[in-house]
Amino acid sequence: MDFALTLDWAVLLFLIAVLAGFVDSIAGGGGLITVPALLAVGLSPAQALATNKLQSTGGAFSASVYFVRRGLVNLREMRFAIFMTFAGSAAGTILVLLIDASVMRQVIPFLLVGIAAYFILSPSARNTEASTAKMSLTAFACTAGVGVGFYDGFFGPGTGSFFAIAFVSLLGYSLTMATAHTKVLNCTSNVASLLFFILGGQVVWAVGLVMLAGQFIGARLGSRMVMKRGQQIIRPMIVIISLVMTGKLMWDEYGHWLF
Structure with missing residues (x-):
């Protein structure tokens, strides 16, 4: 399908991407904002998902660079985790091209509710300092x-929240450190998935590049907010985004039953 990007839509999509990048760099869930916008301008579902990967990669990269430069993430220590996340995402993207991923829509809302409950109720999620790790970084x-990389390539919504809860609960990271490391691995999984979408010819470059610029700016603003306010803003944002994503996915799956 051919798509012509008008100036009005370009400006609107840029602003939407700024907002999504800001939210995504703090708590994840930016795709909840951008994918409906991409569908609204007339992209097909496949084009919307592929183009969303392009623009979200810009946001994740911006946030990752910010956190690495400020010493929150040591890329040398994360090399193996980056490699394994890339492999998992690549496998998930290949699989979603071969089978129907609709079953995930029925399962993910309940997982997101669990994430929200964890960040509300768990003492470890309220800690501002690192706690004892339950496994090695290699494990x-x-x-x-x-x-989580496989999940991001296969389906996607809530990836940032899943990574954050894994870093907190399994490696004992503080929520600020977990958010910083989450962006690095989320960027990795986005790149892996994007490569296969590009090979499939589904990316609408004009739209994706406009939104990538917006994501880059929004993610940088959100990253600074994480550094300044940390725990104070991350926990409530993750809870809110998880519950909003749950509502959106549940509505998409079961809303037709009400009408």
Whole structure:
């Protein structure tokens, strides 16, 4: 399908991407804002998902660079986790091209409710300091890295929240550190998935590049907010985004029953 990007839509999509990048760099869930916008301008579902990966990669990269430069993430230590996340996301993207991923829409809302409950009720999620790790970084890479990366390539909504809860609960990271490391692995899974969407010819470049610029700016603003306010803003944002994503996915799946 051919798509012509008008100036009005370009400005609107840029602003939407700024907002999504800001939200996504703090708590994840930016796709909840951008995918409906991409569908609204007339992109097909496949084009919307592929183009969303392009623009979200810009936001995740911006946030990752910000956190790395400020010493919150050591890329040398994260090399194996980055590799395993890339492999998991690539496998998930290949699989979603082969089978129907609709079953995930029925499962994910309940997982997101669980994430919200965890960040509300768990003492470890309220800690501002790091706690004792339950596994090594290598084991984390082989489990959470592969698993969440696969999920991001296969379906996607809530990836940032899943990574954050894994870093907090399995590696004992503070929520600020977890958010910083989450963006690095989320960027990795986005890049892996994007490569296969590009090979499939589904990316609408004009739209994606406009939104990528907006994502880059929004993510940088959100990253600074994380550094300044940390725990104070991350926990409530993750809870809110998880519950909003749950409502959106539940409505998409079951809303037709009401009408």
